[in-house]
Amino acid sequence: MRWRPGLGLQPMHSEIFARSHEASGAGLALALARDALTSSAGDKAGAEDTRQVLWVQDRAAMRLGGRPCVQGLPPDVRHRLIHVAANTPEDALFALEEGLRCRDLACVIGEIAGNPRALTFTASRRLSLAAERHGIALWLVRIDAEPDLSSARMRWRVRAAASPRPRWNPAAPGHAAWHAELFRARAHPPGEWILSDADGTLRHALAADEAPDPRDLVRPTVGRSLAARARA
Secondary structure, rough: OOOOOOOOOOOOEEEEEEOOOOOOOOOOOOOOOOOOHHHHHHHOOOOOOOOOEEEEHHHHHHHHOOOOHHOOOOOOHHHHEEEEEEEHHHHHHHHHHHOOOOOOOEEEEEEEOOOOOOOOHHHHHHHHHHHHHHHOEEEHHHHHHHOOOOOOOEEEEEOOOOOOOOOOOOOOOOEEEEEEEEEEOOOOOOOOEEEEEOOOOOOOOOOOOOOOHHHHOOOOOOOOOOOHHHHO
């Protein structure tokens, strides 16, 4: 079955490969996490998940991309974010695995730069097993890394995409959009999407030349307007 936003039964361990000169990796990881949490809440008759979100970064990842800005996060995440600044990849992996064992967390997001020696297939397998055993999903952002051996159930490449044109003001800045390539998944065929969560929900985004022109949404009146007729 082809992957799509809002799909239930998301994998418990995913990797996202992104470059350091963009914030695409962290942005898509958060969007995918919120999409999965919303979908799972829908499966539980509208139950809202208010547990904490753990975000772990190693020192190199923080140097390249900075720490999460609380005020820039979605309102439903700001008040429940736990940030862990790890000195080394080994410390980050330890924090990620410990977080996956905590059922009081809604999900775990991690950022590790490069291809550190500590992130072996065995270490990746430990994360997968912990996530699946305890039911806590992990999105691990690999910054400036090359795909290597991993047990992640879903693996993405992501880069920034042109923002969809604002509906009412073409001169306004657009919302974030990502070109996401799913190059490995056990339950889905590979594919590519332009994704955006402009309204707080992860959706397929229209390309700029496909977005409707807001001027086309205004129909010209014929003869006198309704207001003019009312005054007559």
